Amino acid sequence: xxxxxxxxxxxxxxxxxxxxxxxxxxxxxxxxxxxxxxxxxxxxxxxxxxxxxxxxxxxxxxxxxxxxxxxxxxxxxxxxxxxxxxxxxxxxxxxxxxxxxxxxxxxxxxxxxxxxxxxxxxxxxxxxxxxxxxxxxxxxxxxxxxxxxxxxxxxxxxxxxxxxxxxxxxxxxxxxxxxxxxxxxxxxxxxxxxxxxxxxxxxxxxxxxxxxxxxxxxxxxxxxxxxxxxxxxxxxxxxxxxxxxxxxxxxxxxxxxxxxxxxxxxxxxx
Amino acid sequence: xxxxxxxxxxxxxxxxxxxxxxxxxxxxxxxxxxxxxxxxxxxxxxxxxxxxxxxxxxxxxxxxxxxxxxxxxxxxxxxxxxxxxxxxxxxxxxxxxxxxxxxxxxxxxxxxxxxxxxxxxxxxxxxxxxxxxxxxxxxxxxxxxxxxxxxxxxxxxxxxxxxxxxxxxxxxxxxxxxxxxxxxxxxxxxxxxxxxxxxxxxxxxxxxxxxxxxxxxxxxxxxxxxxxxxxxxxxxxxxxxxxxxxxxxxxxxxxxxxxxxxxxxxxxxxxxxxxxxxxxxxxxxxxxxxxxx
Amino acid sequence: xxxxxxxxxxxxxxxxxxxxxxxxxxxxxxxxxxxxxxxxxxxxxxxxxxxxxxxxxxxxxxxxxxxxxxxxxxxxxxxxxxxxxxxxxxxxxxxxxxxxxxxxxxxxxxxxxxxxxxxxxxxxxxxxxxxxxxxxxxxxxxxxxxxxxxxxxxxxxxxxxxxxxxxxxxxxxxxxxxxxxxxxxxxxxxxxxxxxxxxxxxxxxxxxxxxxxxxxxxxxxxxxxxxxxxxxxxxxxxxxxxxxxxxxxxxxxxxxxxxxxxxxxxxxxxxxxxxxxxxxxxxxxxxxxxxxxxxxxxxxxxxxxxxxxxxxxxxxxxxxxxxxxxxxxxxxxxxxxxxxxxxxxxx
Ligand SMILES: Nc1ncnc2c1ncn2[C@@H]1O[C@H](COP(=O)(O)OP(=O)(O)OP(=O)(O)O)[C@@H](O)[C@H]1O
Ligand SMILES: [Mg+2]
Numbered sequence: 001x002x003x004x005x006x007x008x009x010x011x012x013x014x015x016x017x018x019x020x021x022x023x024x025x026x027x028x029x030x031x032x033x034x035x036x037x038x039x040x041x042x043x044x045x046x047x048x049x050x051x052x053x054x055x056x057x058x059x060x061x062x063x064x065x066x067x068x069x070x071x072x073x074x075x076x077x078x079x080x081x082x083x084x085x086x087x088x089x090x091x092x093x094x095x096x097x098x099x100x101x102x103x104x105x106x107x108x109x110x111x112x113x114x115x116x117x118x119x120x121x122x123x124x125x126x127x128x129x130x131x132x133x134x135x136x137x138x139x140x141x142x143x144x145x146x147x148x149x150x151x152x153x154x155x156x157x158x159x160x161x162x163x164x165x166x167x168x169x170x171x172x173x174x175x176x177x178x179x180x181x182x183x184x185x186x187x188x189x190x191x192x193x194x195x196x197x198x199x200x201x202x203x204x205x206x207x208x209x210x211x212x213x214x215x216x217x218x219x220x221x222x223x224x225x226x227x228x229x230x231x232x233x234x235x236x237x238x239x240x241x242x243x244x245x246x247x248x249x250x251x252x253x254x255x256x257x258x259x260x261x262x263x264x265x266x267x268x269x270x
Numbered sequence: 271x272x273x274x275x276x277x278x279x280x281x282x283x284x285x286x287x288x289x290x291x292x293x294x295x296x297x298x299x300x301x302x303x304x305x306x307x308x309x310x311x312x313x314x315x316x317x318x319x320x321x322x323x324x325x326x327x328x329x330x331x332x333x334x335x336x337x338x339x340x341x342x343x344x345x346x347x348x349x350x351x352x353x354x355x356x357x358x359x360x361x362x363x364x365x366x367x368x369x370x371x372x373x374x375x376x377x378x379x380x381x382x383x384x385x386x387x388x389x390x391x392x393x394x395x396x397x398x399x400x401x402x403x404x405x406x407x408x409x410x411x412x413x414x415x416x417x418x419x420x421x422x423x424x425x426x427x428x429x430x431x432x433x434x435x436x437x438x439x440x441x442x443x444x445x446x447x448x449x450x451x452x453x454x455x456x457x458x459x460x461x462x463x464x465x466x467x468x469x470x471x472x473x474x475x476x477x478x479x480x481x482x483x484x485x486x487x488x489x490x491x492x493x494x495x496x497x498x499x500x501x502x503x504x505x506x507x508x509x510x511x512x513x514x515x516x517x518x519x520x521x522x523x524x525x526x527x528x529x530x531x532x533x534x535x536x537x538x539x540x541x542x543x544x545x546x547x548x549x550x551x552x553x554x555x556x557x558x559x560x561x562x563x
Numbered sequence: 564x565x566x567x568x569x570x571x572x573x574x575x576x577x578x579x580x581x582x583x584x585x586x587x588x589x590x591x592x593x594x595x596x597x598x599x600x601x602x603x604x605x606x607x608x609x610x611x612x613x614x615x616x617x618x619x620x621x622x623x624x625x626x627x628x629x630x631x632x633x634x635x636x637x638x639x640x641x642x643x644x645x646x647x648x649x650x651x652x653x654x655x656x657x658x659x660x661x662x663x664x665x666x667x668x669x670x671x672x673x674x675x676x677x678x679x680x681x682x683x684x685x686x687x688x689x690x691x692x693x694x695x696x697x698x699x700x701x702x703x704x705x706x707x708x709x710x711x712x713x714x715x716x717x718x719x720x721x722x723x724x725x726x727x728x729x730x731x732x733x734x735x736x737x738x739x740x741x742x743x744x745x746x747x748x749x750x751x752x753x754x755x756x757x758x759x760x761x762x763x764x765x766x767x768x769x770x771x772x773x774x775x776x777x778x779x780x781x782x783x784x785x786x787x788x789x790x791x792x793x794x795x796x797x798x799x800x801x802x803x804x805x806x807x808x809x810x811x812x813x814x815x816x817x818x819x820x821x822x823x824x825x826x827x828x829x830x831x832x833x834x835x836x837x838x839x840x841x842x843x844x845x846x847x848x849x850x851x852x853x854x855x856x857x858x859x860x861x862x863x864x865x866x867x868x869x870x871x872x873x874x875x876x877x878x879x880x881x882x883x884x885x886x887x888x889x890x891x892x893x894x895x896x897x898x899x900x901x902x903x904x905x906x907x908x909x910x
Contacts, residue, residue, distance in 0.1 A: 084772060104777050114758070117579070378882065
């Protein structure tokens with residue numbers, strides 16, 4: 001059974017049809033990519049899966065359950081975590097607090113014990129702190145910045161903190177919106193390694209949007225291609241790469257060889 | 271029959287106030303559209319205009335028309351000054367900070383006025399015709415009548431200005447899309463200054479009219495709160511919305527005040543505001559804000 | 564920076580005061596609060612009581628506006644709800660004062676949640692304006708619900724009784740209000756060490772992503788309103804007991820602006836900010852009065868200018884801090900502390 005399934009999702013903003021009967025799925029424990037040119041509707045798809053956008057038609061299924069009617073916080077509580085294309089960290093908080101916020105859905109402390117920081121509140125705080133330190137902060141190698149305000153961090157690290165926050169939710173399905181955009185080669189390699197390790201160690205299903213085709217080829221099991229809000233191809237990375245329609249979508253019009261290289265993420269391509 | 275006439279009289283008085291709400295609302299929307307600032311000090315700017323007129327006409331004993339001209343100029347200058355000294359440095363800040371800055375400005379203006387003229391109520395020199403007006407059997411108080419006429423005329427002039435005058439076109443372009451306005455070579459900071467100056471003048475004018483209806487005191491600034499309700503009901507960025515809402519609220523207030531009692535005037539307005547906020551927060555004609563993730 | 568001692572455990576690292584130095588300062592603070600009544604005269608004790616009441620209310624507003632980002636201009640009106648509840652219970656039931664205070668805070672909480680409902684639909688400036696409406700409506704109730712509030716005549720409240728003694732004077736009232744203030748401030752500080760406080764800040768910083776990360780916005784926004792108005796109600800109840808008389812004009816919109824100014828001046832979104840702001844804003848009018856007294860030999864009617872000067876200074880402080888020191892006194896305080904920490908080595 002597919003872990004996450006999107007069936008015939010359609011979404012329009014006024015006259016703009018962002019998604020047209022989009023169906024994709026993510027296999028349990030796999031790394032699935034959604035690719036497509038700018039404005040294809042990838043982020044809109046993620047937002048619809050999160051529940052932030054309300055699609056006009058179609059449904060979203062998690063673990064064989066229809067979650068289309070649920071509000072975003074409920075979906076998060078069911079194990080749907082994500083990062084954002086335009087980093088959405090909470091700028092008034094430290095790295096540690098941002099990550100702890102991810103644990104919100106798994107904690108229960110009520111108002112009264114919070115005000116006095118009595119037994120339950122204290123125990124829970126210390127428990128999640130310990131867990132986050134061990135499983136997230138050490139794992140992502142960000143222990144040196146835990147007390148820093150997130151706004152002061154370089155871009156690459158901010159992306160990593162976003163991943164940390166999503167992991168602190170202990171998600172079932174992790175959605176990453178362009179996790180390596182704007183990173184240099186070294187940072188990209190780190191991030192690719194983290195994503196692979198996450199799959200190994202965390203028992204999660206990864207669904208990611210990515211423009212960097214090299215990375216998609218390297219780490220993904222399955223790829224869906226979106227163009228103008230429609231799925232135009234799906235399959236193994238190598239199959240998709242060779243699909244003439246995909247090439248045309250990326251090309252618009254132009255020289256096919258450059259494009260093929262660009263899709264492969266080879267040197268010299270922007 | 272008597273009841274009907276009374277109803278019409280009350281309604282017409284309400285329309286008089288409504289005209290002033292609409293006029294001040296236009297000043298508010300002007301600032302909002304051009305600079306995206308919610309100016310809570312609009313009531314205080316209006317009050318300062320009325321006091322300037324009082325100071326010039328009663329204090330310096332200038333002829334009333336000259337005093338009006340100077341007071342309008344003073345209101346415009348005040349708008350320019352506020353924009354330059356306080357609002358411009360705050361551009362790009364969190365809108366809530368800018369909003370709170372205008373609360374502070376309001377407080378400064380009230381303090382200044384009380385320092386110069388004390389908080390005692392005053393009477394504005396008469397400049398509106400004061401013969402009672404009869405429309406058939408219906409009696410209308412002269413001040414609300416004339417202020418409605420003047421407000422309508424001023425609004426009409428401004429609507430034409432926005433449409434045809436170069437500065438007005440620049441204003442509308444900036445309101446629509448600041449980046450594009452820049453690209454078209456519009457001097458955006460100058461547009462900001464212009465918007466504040468015009469708003470200051472309109473507010474001063476409305477202040478003089480209001481002062482001649484309601485008498486002069488620092489409490490005039492509270493008028494700004496009702497104007498806030500008007501612009502929210504109409505839609506922060508919509509001139510037609512504000513005109514309609516201004517008239518509507520002036521009318522409702524007048525009805526509530528006459529049939530329920532004076533203390534209900536504001537209650538009804540603010541209750542209406544809460545309803546609008548719950549049902550249609552962007553107002554009758556405003557554009558809903560779209561958020562992206 | 565000072566080198567911290569190695570952390571024994573995460574528990575120690577999560578503590579409210581992390582270093583022995585911090586504990587020492589907190590101890591010194593508590594001792595000075597306890598010794599203060601023995602050194603100060605009635606006037607300074609009066610100010611201390613007033614400051615404490617304002618700290619409670621400002622801290623509540625800071626939770627709502629500074630930490631959760633929901634601007635409210637209704638805090639004074641919610642204080643009024645607390646005050647009227649206390650006054651009514653005091654005249655009609657003769658229940659012990661702490662029952663009245665809790666009931667007052669509870670009623671204010673109910674009012675706060677009701678008038679917080681617009682926050683589910685609107686935010687930012689719209690919400691601020693909705694709270695202005697709330698404040699007018701409550702004012703209307705205070706004036707016109709004569710059978711309960713006695714209208715414009717207002718109500719009188721007897722001083723609270725503790726074991727037969729009436730806490731009538733500031734030197735006695737101090738022992739009631741200061742402990743309550745300390746406990747409530749500590750409660751607020753604790754809140755922001757837990758998931759609830761983090762959820763508030765997340766809503767302030769980016770509400771839609773907070774929602775996607777699992778924070779149910781309506782619950783937490785209303786919770787923030789509830790807490791803020793609970794603090795307001797408690798402050799209002801204490802105010803009623805302290806001054807012994809209230810009327811509809813005791814809690815005007817201006818007082819809400821005063822409280823907002825306090826957290827702006829003190830520093831929004833820090834516990835210290837609410838405290839410093841309340842102290843500063845309570846003392847400023849006193850300082851101005853002192854200044855005007857000094858001027859009175861030279862200017863006739865110097866006392867007449869006091870009120871307008873106060874209004875003006877009030878606005879100048881809001882504008883000045885927002886323009887030049889948007890993080891308020893708390894930030895200045897941090898800079899001063901850093902300066903002394905680095906002192907021998909600064910360049
Ligand atoms: N909230 C919104 N309101 C109106 N239009 C929107 C909204 N969100 C997205 N769109 C439109 O939907 C289309 C798809 O946008 P989307 O952000 O999903 O693309 P994308 O594939 O993520 O592109 P990119 O690679 O640039 O991130 C675009 O035309 C965009 O303008
Ligand atoms: Mg995108």
